[in-house]
Amino acid sequence: MNPVFRSVRELSAAIRECHVSPVELTEAFLDRLDRLGPRYNAVVTVTRERALGQARRAEGEIAAGRWRGPLHGMPYGAKDLLAATGAPTTWGAAPLRGQTFDTDATVIRRLEAAGAVLVAKLAMVELAGGMGYRQPNASFTGPGISPWGDDAWSGGSSSGSGSAVAAGLVPFAIGSETWGSILSPAAYCGVSGLRPTYGRVSRHGAMALSWTLDKLGPLALTADDCGLVLDAIAGPDPHDPSAADRPFTYDARDPTDRRFRFGVVRGIADGAEPAVREAFAASLETLAKLGTVDEVTLADLPYDAITRTILSAEAASAFEDLIESGAIAGLTAPEDHHMPYARDAMLAKDYIKALRLRAHVMREADRVLSRLDALVAPGRPATAPPLAREFRDLHRPARDPMGAIGNAAGLPAIAVPNGFSESGLPTSLQFMGRAWEDNTVLAAARAWQAITDFHRRHPAID
């Protein structure tokens, strides 16, 4: 069988029924990573030796009747901010190209326990974008490229996680989001990307950008695959105090009989690119087949300023050594060489004020979401921007209330494809739910993908 562009669930069935072996599968994806990874600037390190060892072990266990679950023998890629032994962990930053760790991140360990096969460390925006980059060329591996266009950015900061899934280089990938870093590459690369509830997944062994905003989550071809991966990586961890002691089991029951209650923030698509607005308007009509769609309003709060202040202040502290030492001059994006210095102008009282206001953001979001299954909105207000363009020159609204609220409040959200622009670039739809309702946003996205086919369309690669 050709394993490319098949879902994790399909591949898992093929592995279990011995239609394909984990070693064959791993070799097929290793070959694609070697051959096609450079085309999209998607890969930092192909972990061939580790992958083949894990694949042989999986093959032996499955042959002996010891099937660990749906990820057993499944190749995947990890954003290069997750520590993994035997390979550098560069955080996308040139000054850290040789950085290594002698332990695996908790997520890497959990995926290994589930039998998954690490085939690559994937490219990312340097330091997960924490230095304030303003254009796509902000990684020592070059600007991430979406497989949907030669001059289309893959999004960031989980750039390689998005493009590698979209190009069929891995069946799934792990990314991270502080503000937009899973949803943006999912949108620009036309794949599904899940930002779990804050605390759902341990960040132990992951680069810290903002301790109170960072989340890890999967990108894959389908929302169902994201659920399968979340099931394997979620759960408490004594090494990460933020990892919540809340059990999570993926609810894979058919969601198509369910009637959902969707909400749309008034004016949420205003200012978006025309192709995004059109796709979103069409999506709202389709969503009406799945349940109710009602307009909602949010209290007037400076959402972007709140989240931006928290992120910038925590990033300034997380990277204090790199900034103070001047090592940021070795980063790729010219603006990252100096912009972090401006953050010395942040005052402690303003950071505390943002944390006090955050409580109001959380209560306001919960007030709205307690009556709904999900808020829906465009995944991004625009399609993938050109590689050489500064973000401030792009056609997009100045504010991102869904991203600011969702990340400040630590809410789960998933982005799934919902259309294409005239130039063939994907557009995206996001479902954002109440805290800990990861299964609800997954169910909504799966119901969406049960009646649409955007997730089954793939770029011409070979």
Place this chain on the structure above:
Amino acid sequence: MPRMSEPAATSREADVLFELVRGRYGDRLTPEQLESVRRGVAAIVEQAAALRAVRLDNADEPVQRFVPFRADE
């Protein structure tokens, strides 16, 4: 729900804070970079003004849970 007021004028604050940043790092930055940092400081001050414009009550605590530590618990 918190109350909003108009953000106060902030350009003098931005100037003062920029001088602090320039004093710390000016010797490693070009004039173009310094100008970019100046704009960054202005954006931070503008952001802070948006936060300060929201009036909170004394009892509005930050979302930052402090838990006393014991190694044996």
